[in-house]
Amino acid sequence: MSRLESRREIKRRAALPPDEGEERRRCLVWGCGRPTQRASARGLSHGFCKSHVEFHRRHGSYSRRSYTKAELAPYRKAADKWLRDNNSGPMVLPTIATLQALLDGSGRTVSAYSLRGLDPEDRVRAVLANLRDAGKKGRQLLLITLAVKAATADLGPRGNPEFRHVQISKALHRLASGTHRTTSGFPLKSKYPRAEGNFMRVLGRKVEDIAGIVATPEAVAEVVDLAEALKREVPSAPTSGFGPAR
Numbered sequence: 001m002s003r004l005e006s007r008r009e010i011k012r013r014a015a016l017p018p019d020e021g022e023e024r025r026r027c028l029v030w031g032c033g034r035p036t037q038r039a040s041a042r043g044l045s046h047g048f049c050k051s052h053v054e055f056h057r058r059h060g061s062y063s064r065r066s067y068t069k070a071e072l073a074p075y076r077k078a079a080d081k082w083l084r085d086n087n088s089g090p091m092v093l094p095t096i097a098t099l100q101a102l103l104d105g106s107g108r109t110v111s112a113y114s115l116r117g118l119d120p121e122d123r124v125r126a127v128l129a130n131l132r133d134a135g136k137k138g139r140q141l142l143l144i145t146l147a148v149k150a151a152t153a154d155l156g157p158r159g160n161p162e163f164r165h166v167q168i169s170k171a172l173h174r175l176a177s178g179t180h181r182t183t184s185g186f187p188l189k190s191k192y193p194r195a196e197g198n199f200m201r202v203l204g205r206k207v208e209d210i211a212g213i214v215a216t217p218e219a220v221a222e223v224v225d226l227a228e229a230l231k232r233e234v235p236s237a238p239t240s241g242f243g244p245a246r
């Protein structure tokens, strides 16, 4: 089945009337109470409402919104310090070199306008190529993975690899955006495609698979400790208002 055909098929099935008893089902997110997608014949999900399916697509979790820049900042700082302190660790430099090879082997840069129609694997390559052309290095990929793993260990949600992968991708995307090329060669930040969808999972998993050799539970625990120490050093840093999103 072609991509277009399968998209049509999904659309058709999404609009089918709910099965017997299905129309009474409610979204599983605590406190939501809206009918599931199937109950309202507005999608395929038997467990979640349309807006929580959308939320999950963007954030990798049904209930936890993506980390803000400010939330992630202390973990990034801590990961940077940890990498400086552990530069001579046996796996650090080889892992950075492998991540660098991932960037170097990503092929030609693709115009931001052409990204939409690409398969997830090709989109992943395109984001990596943009990062490489923007001068980003393997060390930054490792730093982001350490920071995100430390943040999920400290702030949650724990045990949700999908959320982690999306957060790694979002941080990488943020590094690349604003530096991409358009077909005319002029940067056009506002047109950069939104960072959402399946390729975000693929990209995050790919980077985490390599970076995980260094970003072990022990290393992550050390980064969390460093981040906690950093937060104590800056008592004026905002700590409220970042509670889990509904």
Ligand SMILES: [Zn+2]
Residues within 6 Å of the ligand: 027, 028, 029, 032, 033, 034, 048, 049, 050, 051, 052
């Ligand atoms: Zn819901």
